Amino acid sequence: MRKIIALIFLAILLWGITKPVSRIPFGTNKIKVAEHYITKDITETGAANVVTSVVVLYRGFDTLGEVTILFIAAIGLASILYLPRKKVSDEVLEESSLILRTGCRFLFPLILLFGAYIFVHGHLTPGGGFQGGAIIASGFALIFLSCRERVVSTVKLGVVESLAGMTFVAVGLIGLATGGYFLLSFLPKGTLNMLFSAGIIPVIYVAIGFKVGSELAGIIGNLMERTQ
Amino acid sequence: MVAIILVIIMLIAAVVAAVLKDLLGAVIVAALVSLITAILFYLLQAPDVAMAEASIGAALETVIFVIAIRKTERFEDK
Numbered sequence: 001m002r003k004i005i006a007l008i009f010l011a012i013l014l015w016g017i018t019k020p021v022s023r024i025p026f027g028t029n030k031i032k033v034a035e036h037y038i039t040k041d042i043t044e045t046g047a048a049n050v051v052t053s054v055v056v057l058y059r060g061f062d063t064l065g066e067v068t069i070l071f072i073a074a075i076g077l078a079s080i081l082y083l084p085r086k087k088v089s090d091e092v093l094e095e096s097s098l099i100l101r102t103g104c105r106f107l108f109p110l111i112l113l114f115g116a117y118i119f120v121h122g123h124l125t126p127g128g129g130f131q132g133g134a135i136i137a138s139g140f141a142l143i144f145l146s147c148r149e150r151v152v153s154t155v156k157l158g159v160v161e162s163l164a165g166m167t168f169v170a171v172g173l174i175g176l177a178t179g180g181y182f183l184l185s186f187l188p189k190g191t192l193n194m195l196f197s198a199g200i201i202p203v204i205y206v207a208i209g210f211k212v213g214s215e216l217a218g219i220i221g222n223l224m225e226r227t228q
Numbered sequence: 229m230v231a232i233i234l235v236i237i238m239l240i241a242a243v244v245a246a247v248l249k250d251l252l253g254a255v256i257v258a259a260l261v262s263l264i265t266a267i268l269f270y271l272l273q274a275p276d277v278a279m280a281e282a283s284i285g286a287a288l289e290t291v292i293f294v295i296a297i298r299k300t301e302r303f304e305d306k
Contacts, residue, residue, distance in 0.1 A: 051276045118279070126275035134283035141291045216288055223295045 046189030047123040047198035055128065056201045060183040063204075064168060067211060071165065074215045078154075078222050100146040108147070111139030119209030123198040129205040133212025140217035144224045154225070157218040164211035171200055171207070231271055238264040249304045255293040262286040 029035065037054055045053040055063055096104075118125075119132030143150055175184030183200070190197030238261055245257040262285030269278035 049276075127279050128276065131276065131279040131283060134280065134288060138283055138287040138291070141288060145291070220288070220291060220295070223292060 042192065045185065045198055045201070046192060047201050048193050049123055049125065049128075051126070052123050052128050052201060052205070053198070056122075056204050057183070057185060057199075060172070060204070063208070064172070064183075067165065067168065067208060070212065070215055071161070074161075074219055077219055081222050096146040096148075104142050104146040108139050108142060111142070112136055115139065115209070115213065119205050120202065121195070122205035122209075123201040124193060124195070129208025130212050132205075132209040133214075134216060136209070136213035137216030137220065140213075141220050144220055152217065152221055154218050154221040157214040157221065161211050161214040161218065164207045164214070167207040168204055168211070171203055175200070231268060234264050234268060234271075238268075250302065251297050251304055252294070252302055255290055255297065258293075259286045259290040262289065 024030070037050060037058065042048070042050075045057050047053040047057075115132045115134075115136035117132075118127040118135060119129045122128035122132070140152060143152055172183040175186050176182045178184065178186050183204075185199030185201070187199045187203070189199055196202070241257045241260045241264070245254045245261065248254040248257065262281060266278045266282035266286065269275075269281055
């Protein structure tokens with residue numbers, strides 16, 4: 001009986017979704033704003049990567065919201081897993097293998113370098129703050145899993161994360177003070193395809209890279225250290 | 229053609245991940261799903277999304293699930 005009711009509800013849901021979707025003509029461009037991004041983008045922002053200029057400038061406020069959601073999620077996880085400092089679990093972990101240890105020592109600096117490259121060049125090549133930050137955090141995951149002689153302080157990660165978040169908001173507020181709206185690109189556009197170009201995009205992406213990297217690394221660190 | 233093969237492998241991996249009783253194996257297969265999703269994004273000319281999917285879906289998510297399994301139980305009860 002319950003299955004029949006569930007099936008009926010599913011059918012109603014399916015009908016409700018397909019009905020409006022079927023009216024949209026397939027394959028035609030209905031969104032004017034996308035056209036604007038593709039044709040006017042480079043002259044307006046000076047960034048070679050269109051995706052970046054949409055994420056940081058045209059939709060910069062949404063990105064701030066996204067970063068805030070990640071921040072709140074990390075705080076929630078840390079508060080659920082909270083243990084007083086002296087009760088942090090000290091279970092004996094088995095020694096990691098030689099391959100993992102050597103790989104960790106050799107790869108960790110390279111992973112950090114690659115992640116930094118991704119977010120510094122966010123306005124020129126594919127990638128950006130989120131991607132670079134996630135790559136850096138996966139380097140820290142390698143540390144937490146295999147190189148246990150290197151201690152990563154979750155408190156310091158929290159400090160880095162807060163400073164990066166404040167940089168993002170401060171850059172936005174400087175735009176508000178100088179030009180009249182939040183996240184205004186107040187820096188010069190520069191020449192296309194140069195590292196120092198595209199206004200505030202590189203500044204914001206470096207901040208996002210630090211923030212996301214330290215945040216995700218902090219999540220993994222909390223999971224490793226503070227659970228029993 | 230490559231995309232069709234990849235989608236078929238991805239669907240099989242997704243079903244296996246849902247069915248498998250060994251949770252560690254299920255996490256690895258789910259990481260395979262993420263990896264193939266990243267390759268498909270790349271083939272669809274969305275390298276930005278592909279990077280995010282590969283680093284978060286295939287790497288970090290797997291690490292978090294493996295830590296969670298290590299702290300709890302590896303096999304699912306019936």
